[in-house]
Structures are given as C-alpha cells and as structure tokens.
Amino acid sequence: MQKLSCSGWGLLDDENIKAGQFIIECCGEVISFDEAKKGSQAYESHDLKDVYIISMDGNDFIDSTWKGSFARFINHSCNPNCEISKWIVSGETKVGIFVKQDISVGMELTYEYNFEWYGGANVRCLCGAANCSLILGAKSRRFREYNHVWENGDDRYIVDDLPVYDSTYDESTPVISGTSGGNEHTKILNDGEGSTFKLEPTNSATKKKSQRNPKLKDHNRSLGASVQSNAY
Numbered sequence: 001m002q003k004l005s006c007s008g009w010g011l012l013d014d015e016n017i018k019a020g021q022f023i024i025e026c027c028g029e030v031i032s033f034d035e036a037k038k039g040s041q042a043y044e045s046h047d048l049k050d051v052y053i054i055s056m057d058g059n060d061f062i063d064s065t066w067k068g069s070f071a072r073f074i075n076h077s078c079n080p081n082c083e084i085s086k087w088i089v090s091g092e093t094k095v096g097i098f099v100k101q102d103i104s105v106g107m108e109l110t111y112e113y114n115f116e117w118y119g120g121a122n123v124r125c126l127c128g129a130a131n132c133s134l135i136l137g138a139k140s141r142r143f144r145e146y147n148h149v150w151e152n153g154d155d156r157y158i159v160d161d162l163p164v165y166d167s168t169y170d171e172s173t174p175v176i177s178g179t180s181g182g183n184e185h186t187k188i189l190n191d192g193e194g195s196t197f198k199l200e201p202t203n204s205a206t207k208k209k210s211q212r213n214p215k216l217k218d219h220n221r222s223l224g225a226s227v228q229s230n231a232y
C-alpha cells in the first residue's frame with residue numbers, strides 16, 4: 001500500500017501477476033440500498049469524501065469504510081489493469097478483483113469504479129488516462145439519478161490544491177489519513193492475518209466515533225459479500 005500524490009492511498013503490486021489471476025476479495029459490511037444511501041450522506045456530511053461503498057446490483061452494497069480487505073485501497077482508472085467481478089463459492093456470491101493483463105512488480109493496481117457508489121458527490125477523476133471520463137463512477141447505473149456535482153467550495157483534488165497529509169501519521173505504516181484536507185485520520189487495525197483490517201478514527205480534528213451513522217455502526221453484519229448473479 002502506498003500513498004500516491006493525487007488519489008490518496010493506492011495498492012501496488014508486489015509480485016509479477018499474470019492476466020486472469022485473482023488478486024483479492026472485496027470485503028466489508030453488506031448493506032441495503034437505503035443503508036448505503038444514508039451511510040454515504042452521513043460520511044459526506046462528516047467531511048469523509050473518500051467513499052468505499054461498492055454497489056453490487058443496485059440493491060446490495062459492500063461498505064468497506066470501516067471494515068474490509070485491502071481491496072478498498074485500490075484506486076480507479078479509466079484504463080485499468082484489473083477488473084471487479086462476482087463469483088460463486090459454495091453457493092455464496094463473492095466479489096473479487098482479477099488482473100486483466102500481465103502486471104509487474106511496483107505497478108499500481110486499478111479497476112474501473114463504474115459500479116461504485118459515491119454517495120451524492122461527483123468526484124473528479126485523476127487517473128490521467130487518455131480516455132478518462134473525468135468523474136468517478138460516471139458510467140454507473142445510478143450515477144445520474146443520485147449524484148450531484150460539487151460546485152462552489154469543491155476544492156477536493158484540484159491539482160493546485162492537493163489534500164494535505166499530516167506527516168505525524170506517516171511514522172508507521174498502519175496509519176492512513178483520509179483526504180478531506182488532512183482532517184480525517186483513520187488507523188488500520190490488522191486482523192493478524194494480514195488480510196483484513198478495521199479502521200478507526202484517530203485524534204486531531206478527526207470525527208468522533210459517535211459521529212458516524214449510528215445505524216451503520218450498530219448493525220452487526222459479517223465480512224464478505226452475499227449477492228447474486230454476475231450482472232452489475
């Protein structure tokens with residue numbers, strides 16, 4: 001995992017990977033459309049502008065904002081080297097990231113966020129691809145219906161005004177900062193197996209735990225997505 005200049009944290013490949021290979025499962029809290037909508041609005045109203053809610057089929061969503069796998073650090077590209085896909089394991093539908101083309105060590109892993117939920121805000125895409133659609137999730141099914149464009153006061157990720165990261169939080173790798181101008185910090189609590197983690201706000205101008213959407217905080221869902229079919 002590495003902090004990148006413009007899109008926050010990203011996931012880099014640490015071995016040569018062949019096209020078609022499975023990389024990682026997308027995990028998080030499985031929530032409904034209503035919960036995703038409320039959760040996204042709550043995150044946004046608390047200035048948490050990096051959103052980690054994936055829309056599976058418009059009805060089921062995986063929210064990896066606070067709990068999930070390292071898949072939640074994979075950034076979007078309009079010309080990605082990975083793809084997101086669903087598959088059935090023992091009757092349960094899972095969501096994973098697969099490599100589209102051979103990748104060598106050190107390359108950033110990316111996939112298209114066309115199925116992501118962005119909670120009401122349009123986020124400027126900084127992938128730099130020639131075919132860039134300029135806004136994350138622009139092709140997603142619910143994009144036009146539920147998203148709005150940030151206008152006045154939206155200084156997020158403007159090239160001249162990149163998010164400021166507090167170096168205090170760089171001293172150990174298990175600490176990441178959010179991208180809301182450096183005032184949202186979260187700490188990775190690894191599960192000991194290195195595959196999943198839990199995020200918790202740390203101090204500074206961080207939002208308190210009690211400020212999170214209580215509905216999302218309190219409901220007790222397990223890791224791993226259970227969704228159906230293969231069509232997003």
Ligand SMILES: C[S@@+](CC[C@H](N)C(=O)[O-])C[C@H]1O[C@@H](n2cnc3c(N)ncnc32)[C@H](O)[C@@H]1O
Binds near residue numbers: 006007050071072136
């Ligand atoms: C699933 S997270 C990816 C990890 C994130 N970069 C981080 O620092 O935690 C998705 C968020 O990353 C940012 N992001 C990912 N890809 C991006 C891109 N191509 N351009 C701008 N922001 C991007 C957006 O804020 C998005 O809501």
